[in-house]
Amino acid sequence: MLVYKFGGTSVGSVVNMNHVKEIINTEGKRIVVLSAMSGTTNALVDISSLIEANKAQEAKEHIKQLNATYKKTVYDLIQDKDLHDVVVQYVNSIFSDLLEAVDQSYSESLHNTILANGELLSTFMFSRLLEQEGLKVALLPALEFMRIDRANEPDNFYIKQNLERLMQEANEADIYITQGFICLDADGAITNLQRGGSDYTATIIGAAIEAEEVQIWTDIDGFHNNDPRYVNDTQALSHLSYDEAAELAYFGAKILHPQTVMPMRALDIPLRLKNTMDPDAHGTLITNKIHGEGIKAIAAKDNITAIKIKSVRMLLAHGFLKKVFEIFEKYETSIDMITTSEIAVSLTIDNITHLKAIVEELEKFAKVDIDDYMSIICLVGNHIIYHPDTPELFQVLQDVNVRMIAYGGSDNNISLLVNTSDKLETLQKLQRYVFEDGTVSVLKN
Numbered sequence: 048m049l050v051y052k053f054g055g056t057s058v059g060s061v062v063n064m065n066h067v068k069e070i071i072n073t074e075g076k077r078i079v080v081l082s083a084m085s086g087t088t089n090a091l092v093d094i095s096s097l098i099e100a101n102k103a104q105e106a107k108e109h110i111k112q113l114n115a116t117y118k119k120t121v122y123d124l125i126q127d128k129d130l131h132d133v134v135v136q137y138v139n140s141i142f143s144d145l146l147e148a149v150d151q152s153y154s155e156s157l158h159n160t161i162l163a164n165g166e167l168l169s170t171f172m173f174s175r176l177l178e179q180e181g182l183k184v185a186l187l188p189a190l191e192f193m194r195i196d197r198a199n200e201p202d203n204f205y206i207k208q209n210l211e212r213l214m215q216e217a218n219e220a221d222i223y224i225t226q227g228f229i230c231l232d233a234d235g236a237i238t239n240l241q242r243g244g245s246d247y248t249a250t251i252i253g254a255a256i257e258a259e260e261v262q263i264w265t266d267i268d269g270f271h272n273n274d275p276r277y278v279n280d281t282q283a284l285s286h287l288s289y290d291e292a293a294e295l296a297y298f299g300a301k302i303l304h305p306q307t308v309m310p311m312r313a314l315d316i317p318l319r320l321k322n323t324m325d326p327d328a329h330g331t332l333i334t335n336k337i338h339g340e341g342i343k344a345i346a347a348k349d350n351i352t353a354i355k356i357k358s359v360r361m362l363l364a365h366g367f368l369k370k371v372f373e374i375f376e377k378y379e380t381s382i383d384m385i386t387t388s389e390i391a392v393s394l395t396i397d398n399i400t401h402l403k404a405i406v407e408e409l410e411k412f413a414k415v416d417i418d419d420y421m422s423i424i425c426l427v428g429n430h431i432i433y434h435p436d437t438p439e440l441f442q443v444l445q446d447v448n449v450r451m452i453a454y455g456g457s458d459n460n461i462s463l464l465v466n467t468s469d470k471l472e473t474l475q476k477l478q479r480y481v482f483e484d485g486t487v488s489v490l491k492n
């Protein structure tokens with residue numbers, strides 16, 4: 048069975064929903080995971096923030112505006128009178144729940160419940176569109192099978208059992224539609240897989256049903272060799288390995304939620320990235336196969352904090368690193384990059400929830416300096432560190448202010464830490480030298 052996932056832009060208009068309808072109009076049973084229509088989750092985040100700030104009137108205005116855009120979409124999408132009425136009723140019930148939420152006291156649970164509405168709306172509307180076309184469709188509520196455990200990991204046993212049960216109950220359907228992003232937590236409360244999490248929903252489902260392939264359909268023709276939001280003339284990569292894709296996603300390539308690849312790699316299920324607006328484009332196929340050597344792609348991750356920890360004894364005494372790592376472990380804060388010298392260690396984190404407490408503990412035995420507004424730039428490619436042309440990179444970087452470099456941690460990754468204010472220029476410089484001038488050889492796609 049195939050699992051398809053369509054992102055916000057792919058379901059972001061009536062025209063695009065109709066493209067999606069064509070793409071999934073294939074043979075056999077399939078599962079279709081949808082995001083919220085583009086802009087909706089951001090709008091819901093804004094509404095939630097206004098409620099938190101006790102700005103009830105403004106929150107209500109935002110809800111009314113969003114409601115108006117949905118009214119128009121439903122009007123343009125569903126012509127069948129009965130189905131139209133069913134959808135209007137559903138949309139109205141969601142928006143009246145939202146208006147009621149404004150008068151409730153704010154909590155994390157209220158926030159998560161508000162955010163869940165985007166995917167509930169898009170899947171309801173889209174499944175009725177398919178019904179209107181006479182397709183055999185069933186809407187599977189993600190909140191009845193998608194659950195994470197106390198460690199925020201997918202509860203795979205629960206997911207598989209409940210998903211199979213729901214599919215069995217709707218056995219007559221050819222197309223199963225479900226919501227990306229939303230799930231239950233270990234206590235049964237509504238939560239989500241973090242922003243961009245619909246990709247992860249698709250691969251969790253793909254693993255649960257041991258899919259033949261998972262396809263992620265978005266607004267670009269696959270994984271590009273650099274971030275197209277910041278750099279011109281980036282190129283789509285036809286193939287990536289799981290490790291390469293996972294590393295790039297973790298280090299900021301927005302096209303994939305950071306966790307997406309994991310369930311696929313574990314079961315060796317192909318993951319294909321495709322463009323909804325250009326279905327004939329090849330896209331990117333992600334498997335366990337490695338294609339080529341040398342630098343293949345670059346990604347950048349923002350909101351990084353660097354911590355320099357200097358041993359007060361001026362010697363990297365035995366047990367010093369152990370003490371440092373134990374503190375980060377105690378506060379469940381993961382470290383991305385690390386470099387050491389005889390007297391100091393520098394490391395980076397992206398979760399600063401416990402930074403104050405961590406620093407207080409470190410200062411009991413070390414001098415600590417913090418730099419924020421940093422970005423990690425990550426260069427990925429098979430055997431990148433052994434490639435004869437890679438040393439050229441350091442010439443390219445001559446006039447970039449690099450705060451840390453991690454080289455050799457893995458064969459396939461070189462990471463640089465720069466000020467976020469230098470990120471754009473560094474990405475563009477790397478693009479020019481690495482992929483355009485051919486100063487550093489790269490894999491030809």
Ligand code: ADP
Nearest residue numbers: 054055056265267269270271273274300301302
């Ligand atoms: P969706 O809503 O379909 O999930 P996203 O906005 O989450 O789409 O991801 C697609 C976007 O990711 C692209 O439009 C592009 O701007 C951005 N992006 C960032 N890095 C890359 C990359 N390396 N390759 C392709 N797209 C990237």
Ligand code: ASP
Nearest residue numbers: 082088228242243244245
């Ligand atoms: N709608 C959610 C978001 O905007 C999930 C997703 O699009 O993947 O983050």
Ligand code: MG
Nearest residue numbers: 054243301302
């Ligand atoms: Mg996305």
